[in-house]
Amino acid sequence: MLKVIPVFAQAGISGFQSPAAEYRQLTLDLDELLMEHPTATFIGQAKGDSMTGVGIFDGDLLIVDRAATASSLDVVVANLNGSFVCKLFDRKASLLLSPGSNQQGHQLREGDIFEEEGIVIRSVRLHRYARQLAQCLR
């Protein structure tokens, strides 16, 4: 979407103009920083502690990019046998690693349903309670 710097029409002289008016910039936009391909990005929430070794903790937000360029070792979100998992994916060895836990890596075998959903390009730590994420009491 096109972003516009708001400049208000002025007529006549009314008081003193702000000396900073000519330096107005767009305010920082987190979306711009967190998402490289907005149409290809979705947001998920981490559940569990197996990824603490790469700095992903329970409750963190995961920014998952389906259009990011793959490298040999990526933090990915994948469909493993019918549920979403976040793992460190060693592509050459077909190995799903859980850094930070004592769990063994999962070696992909024939018969596993495995679909890579996207690469976790950022994760967001929420240091305080976020009202929007809390489930309503119903």
Place this chain on the structure above:
Amino acid sequence: MFALVDVNSFYASAEKIFDPSIRQRPVVVLTNNDGCICALCDQAKLLGVKKFGPYYKVQDMLRDQGAVIRSSNYELYDDLSNKMMEVLGRFAPRQHVYSIDECFLDFGQWVPKEGWADYALMIRETVARELRLPVSVGISLTPTLAKVASFVAKKRKVKKGTAVLISDEIRRRLLAQMQVGDIWGVGKRIASRLTAMNVDSALALADACPKAMRKQFSVEIERTVRELNGTFCFDWETLPTEKKQTFSTRAFGSPVTDFTSLRQSLAWHAERVAEKVRRQQSAIQVLTVFAHANPFASSGHYHRSVQHTFAFPVNDVSSLVRVVSKAATEIYKPGVKFHKSGVGALALCPARQTQPDLFDESKSKPELMQCMDLINQRYGKNTLGIAAKGVNVQWSMKRNFLSPQFTTNWQDIPKITC
């Protein structure tokens, strides 16, 4: 050149994106208070279920076959649709969104370096990669032929999902295999009239004399004939962008027999119609209000509708509620088990063109409506509404099998196991 891109079984495909546990299973999506089947994935089609059929008839069979049932999750579909249209917009200088899951791309004189076949594949792969939606891409000389190509693309075994239709020979061969009713813009009634005239295949229509078609049918059919022969004459301006009519109707969750519920449901529909009409900056000249008993029931048939013509076009909810409340007294009949009710704006005109009149007694409050729309946009639907529709009503929308709003509601974002 033009492309038509549309999603295969959009609603069912959308349900699978954020729920990997149902990807391999037959998925059936319901609409209309969970009464009617509106989308089926390929696995569900194999079960022999028909689209647009009533759900209750196949309910037991679907359960036995382990099919996944979902209510229509419009919040999710709308978000995915917007993203898809944005992705598709990258591929051509002009784009015409035709419905929630299909759009035309207008390439003008431009030709891709890699050729049309590869370009079509690239479109398909990009949408699949970025959104996980399976699309069909048909490319040809005119929008009508692009639609033909897309029809073919869905049936192809090789290079599934794409078709490029340029050569005259292939065009004629394909059209010969298609029924006249398969052509875009040829409705059922026109198709049967054409068939009666021995114009039964799409090729026969293409070979018909355009002038004669115009005389016997309409200028639209003449355009269709020319388009089938590769001459672009489709007018994007006549695409229904600004709707001339708009409806809000719905079957009740359970039959309604009391007057208050009927009146409340009509007020609820009136509010929705007014909101839709304001959004496209129109005003209503003629309003229809109706309710009926279940037409499929063996007895107790009942249908009544009331039309109201406004002296001055309106789009504020209070004017509509006044009309539907009065109509409700005329429609209601004790003992009738009402199955469905609705409100429709039959004739619309641009809100700006309405002339103020010396005798205008309407109590329209555009500022109030604007304020209500803004509040509802900001804080979510139904934050503010009219009291006449009631609260906690029992007739409201049934969406018993609704999936989460994965992409539009923070509480519903997919949970990912670490």
